[in-house]
Amino acid sequence: MGSGKTGRFFSYAFLTLSIVPILVGYTWLVIATVSTRTRGLLPINAEGGIGGLTLGNWSFVFESAIWSAMLNSLLIAVAMVIGVGIASTSGGYALSRFKFPGRKGFLTGTLVLHAFKAEMLLIAIFFVLRWLGEIPLIGPYIGFNSVGGVALVMVALELPLGIWLMKGFFDNISWDMERAAMIDGAGRFRVWWQIMLPQVRPGIAALALFTFIAGWNAYLVPFTFTIGTKVANMPVYLNQLISDTAPVNWNQVAAVGLFQMIPLIIFFIFTQELLLNIYAGGSKGT
Amino acid sequence: MRVELENLSKAWDGVVGADRITLDIADGEFVAFLGPSGCGKTTTLLMVAGIYKPSGGTIKFDGHVVNEVAPKDRGIGMVFQSYALYPHMTVFGNISYPLRIQKVNKTEIKERVQKVADMMGIGDLLDRKIVQLSGGQQQRVSLGRALVKEPQLLLFDEPLSNLDARLRLTMRGEIKRLQEEMGITAIYVTHDQVEAMTMADRIAVMSGGVLQAYDVPTDLYEHPKTQFVAGFVGNPPMNFFDVEIVAMDGEFRAKSGSIDLALPRDRAEKAAAAGKDKLIMGVRPEDIYLVDDAEPAAPGRTLTAAIEVVEPLGREDLLGVTVNDVEMRVLVDKTKGAAVGDNVDLVFDMSSVQFFDPETEQSVLWT
Amino acid sequence: MTEKQLSATEQLMEQEADSLARAAIGAPKQPRSSLGRRVRSTVSAYGFLLPAIALVITFFIIPGILLIILSFTNLSSANFTEPWEFIGFANFERLFTDPFFPKILRNTVFYVFTTLIFFNLGLALVLALVTTNIPRRRGFFFRLVWLLPRLTPSVVYILMWKRIGSADPFGIYNQFMPEVLGASGGNLFLGGAPWAFVILTNGFVGASFGMIIFTSALMSIPEDLITAAKVDGASTWRIIRDIKLPLIKWPLLFIATYQTLSLLTSFEYILLLTEGGPGLFTTEVWALTAYKRAFSSYFGNSQWAFGATWAIVLVAVALVMAVLYVKIFKFNELVEEPRIENL
Numbered sequence: 001m002g003s004g005k006t007g008r009f010f011s012y013a014f015l016t017l018s019i020v021p022i023l024v025g026y027t028w029l030v031i032a033t034v035s036t037r038t039r040g041l042l043p044i045n046a047e048g049g050i051g052g053l054t055l056g057n058w059s060f061v062f063e064s065a066i067w068s069a070m071l072n073s074l075l076i077a078v079a080m081v082i083g084v085g086i087a088s089t090s091g092g093y094a095l096s097r098f099k100f101p102g103r104k105g106f107l108t109g110t111l112v113l114h115a116f117k118a119e120m121l122l123i124a125i126f127f128v129l130r131w132l133g134e135i136p137l138i139g140p141y142i143g144f145n146s147v148g149g150v151a152l153v154m155v156a157l158e159l160p161l162g163i164w165l166m167k168g169f170f171d172n173i174s175w176d177m178e179r180a181a182m183i184d185g186a187g188r189f190r191v192w193w194q195i196m197l198p199q200v201r202p203g204i205a206a207l208a209l210f211t212f213i214a215g216w217n218a219y220l221v222p223f224t225f226t227i228g229t230k231v232a233n234m235p236v237y238l239n240q241l242i243s244d245t246a247p248v249n250w251n252q253v254a255a256v257g258l259f260q261m262i263p264l265i266i267f268f269i270f271t272q273e274l275l276l277n278i279y280a281g282g283s284k285g286t
Numbered sequence: 287m288r289v290e291l292e293n294l295s296k297a298w299d300g301v302v303g304a305d306r307i308t309l310d311i312a313d314g315e316f317v318a319f320l321g322p323s324g325c326g327k328t329t330t331l332l333m334v335a336g337i338y339k340p341s342g343g344t345i346k347f348d349g350h351v352v353n354e355v356a357p358k359d360r361g362i363g364m365v366f367q368s369y370a371l372y373p374h375m376t377v378f379g380n381i382s383y384p385l386r387i388q389k390v391n392k393t394e395i396k397e398r399v400q401k402v403a404d405m406m407g408i409g410d411l412l413d414r415k416i417v418q419l420s421g422g423q424q425q426r427v428s429l430g431r432a433l434v435k436e437p438q439l440l441l442f443d444e445p446l447s448n449l450d451a452r453l454r455l456t457m458r459g460e461i462k463r464l465q466e467e468m469g470i471t472a473i474y475v476t477h478d479q480v481e482a483m484t485m486a487d488r489i490a491v492m493s494g495g496v497l498q499a500y501d502v503p504t505d506l507y508e509h510p511k512t513q514f515v516a517g518f519v520g521n522p523p524m525n526f527f528d529v530e531i532v533a534m535d536g537e538f539r540a541k542s543g544s545i546d547l548a549l550p551r552d553r554a555e556k557a558a559a560a561g562k563d564k565l566i567m568g569v570r571p572e573d574i575y576l577v578d579d580a581e582p583a584a585p586g587r588t589l590t591a592a593i594e595v596v597e598p599l600g601r602e603d604l605l606g607v608t609v610n611d612v613e614m615r616v617l618v619d620k621t622k623g624a625a626v627g628d629n630v631d632l633v634f635d636m637s638s639v640q641f642f643d644p645e646t647e648q649s650v651l652w653t
Numbered sequence: 654m655t656e657k658q659l660s661a662t663e664q665l666m667e668q669e670a671d672s673l674a675r676a677a678i679g680a681p682k683q684p685r686s687s688l689g690r691r692v693r694s695t696v697s698a699y700g701f702l703l704p705a706i707a708l709v710i711t712f713f714i715i716p717g718i719l720l721i722i723l724s725f726t727n728l729s730s731a732n733f734t735e736p737w738e739f740i741g742f743a744n745f746e747r748l749f750t751d752p753f754f755p756k757i758l759r760n761t762v763f764y765v766f767t768t769l770i771f772f773n774l775g776l777a778l779v780l781a782l783v784t785t786n787i788p789r790r791r792g793f794f795f796r797l798v799w800l801l802p803r804l805t806p807s808v809v810y811i812l813m814w815k816r817i818g819s820a821d822p823f824g825i826y827n828q829f830m831p832e833v834l835g836a837s838g839g840n841l842f843l844g845g846a847p848w849a850f851v852i853l854t855n856g857f858v859g860a861s862f863g864m865i866i867f868t869s870a871l872m873s874i875p876e877d878l879i880t881a882a883k884v885d886g887a888s889t890w891r892i893i894r895d896i897k898l899p900l901i902k903w904p905l906l907f908i909a910t911y912q913t914l915s916l917l918t919s920f921e922y923i924l925l926l927t928e929g930g931p932g933l934f935t936t937e938v939w940a941l942t943a944y945k946r947a948f949s950s951y952f953g954n955s956q957w958a959f960g961a962t963w964a965i966v967l968v969a970v971a972l973v974m975a976v977l978y979v980k981i982f983k984f985n986e987l988v989e990e991p992r993i994e995n996l
Contacts, residue, residue: 018780019798022799039828042828098701112979117971120967120971128716128719157712177368188697217805219921220921242812267804268801
């Protein structure tokens, strides 16, 4: 690098080289979805020559399994946005603005949990989910092997980050505004709902985007806590296609993969700045 | 509403924000809390507002202790330095917010908001967003929001600090006029002594969490009770000298190494009565003059000084001078044409000289 | 009078006295007592925290305790219906005497530090330095592309890498340069170079986090400092060494500790790519072992208790590190005291 011409050249050469594997991966994904077969990055026809483009790989869109998986993915993602949203905006507000016994402990705990990856707890969460499943009436919807159960676990896992993120946003709001509202006659709940929440809308949007993506992409938790195709979400469904004992149709798999990336591609195109910020933000509490 | 503070204190983990503040504010009075930043004036105001919980002492409104009353039940309106408007609401939304919380019926809200807005001169801006307003307009909205619920006590936390100088002047007059017309008791926190002097009926000067003085503006200026007040009130600040008071030939003189000035009898006698070897003498920069050629030097009231610094202030010049190593500030008319390096004769008008005890920093003239 | 009636009467009396007093003196509403106020303030804080607390207890605290209990039992899918029993430290003995224990430990250390040094820290830093040294928009573009792997669902992401590393005639790598890595047309991630692929897949996701953090740290360095150094005649390399690196010392340390923890406990990509293979435990790391013992039918039996034993050791290590990291970075001191005190 450097300001000289050679420096410039090496900068761009290095950066371009560094993204080759990423670009190659996506190029294959796109090409494969419209090819009968591929050799490396090349579409191959039945005779082994280049060609053989087809839309046949997309026939899965006429099967109900994909739509059920998509619905499950959507349910998990939306439930996460709502669950993490409520728990983080309320919890973050309390931690940012209230003085109460246990505040320091709670803050430290949130931080530790935020740094701590909870995947190791999945073994024990398995039993918690089985117990939740025993609860009369609502049990089947929030227990083991249910979309609700998966969503609950995912909400909990994202919560430390969400609380820390929202606390950072609340920290930045002027105390005077909250004081003014209290003098105007608002109680703390009203202050939170009518005055504070509208101020942290950018934070809520960032958190919603972040948790939606986390929910939409979720693999490990749904894979661990669901059985069979009925409750499978998109990533689990895709993985089932790959690990089928029958020979894998890689091109169809690619098409399913690209299909499940559609919302992500939309986010990627329209919320670039926000994405780069939120993936940094959660860790620093701002 | 009458407000009484008795030994009102606030401390956080040993850090003292306000230390046993005791003062009373009469119904309809306009009181300024004046002091440098960190002096405890805002802390005290926030305790009166109910945002901070006092660590000790009591706050009484019309004779009733309100220490435990929530801000919303105190019947107060407050205006903030940062305006603290709700940016997601319109002007109407902001001003009407207190009424909407009280569930006042819609037509009445409309009437009252319109009335207050007209009074503030923002009657035609009600549909605007807050971000579309200038600083002055925003502060009017903030004032409107505080007034619309017809409070019995108005609190101001440096409301004009964010405005430019000209607007500040206009708003100063306007706030004072409104307060007088409506007869609302007001507490006004500021670090700007001009603001305090021109607006307030009485000023509470604070420093280090302690109430230094509580008096009408002219008394603060003419009869400062502590050295801090003398130094803080008045711009440019008062000059202080370590002196001894000596009686000589039936005349009192203030003496130190290079200073020897005749004192007016009444003040000198009072000062001498304190029985201190050393005193701190205070002379305001505006009480020191350059000797006019036309006027002969007054004997016993003249010192020769060298000009070190000249700061043009527009109509006047502020001089930094030394009299044999003793530094002082002198405010003179521009026409004098003073220049750095000049040696000049200074005449001291000692009729309003002040004396303070060096240990307690209390005035020995006024108690 | 029953208790309920009593309290209701009390309340009524209080209300009456309250309103009487107010009517008589025109004073603002008086609350009952200082203690009551304080309790109410605490209650309202916990009210806001209620959803969070419920979730944390259900999915962190209870599972944490459960994990400890599990590790002292013999619970597995084989005896799920029968009464299971406490077996003391037998699981821990079994863990440390496992013939593959040294290998798994070595794998874990190798995986964590190689990925950390070359990608999550090293490449992240280089990317941040380079992308902030070229025109803004272009730097932004490259960082954005680098964010893609993090955004991609893990299953799709690993699918791409699998196709890159597949055997001829499908593999993209084999199509273009089969001779490097000595794969000669074979499968790379399950043959020729499993570790390279494990580290690449994790590193390409891991690097972007550090890259973003370092970039914002670098961008917040005042331009004047760099200009001053240039005026003093410092070369690009010296500016990096003498000014930029010292100024982003804390972000570097932060990423180092945070990512160590993250790498130590995550295993999703390895599970999807190699499942710890090829062969026996070639790329198996600690976290993956815990998961597989508990959940996969690899050994024909879900050994929940034994998996929990592996997990609890790792949880203990991770918790200690997390606490240290909170202490090192003094996050507690960044916490501001609230400036409204509920009366």
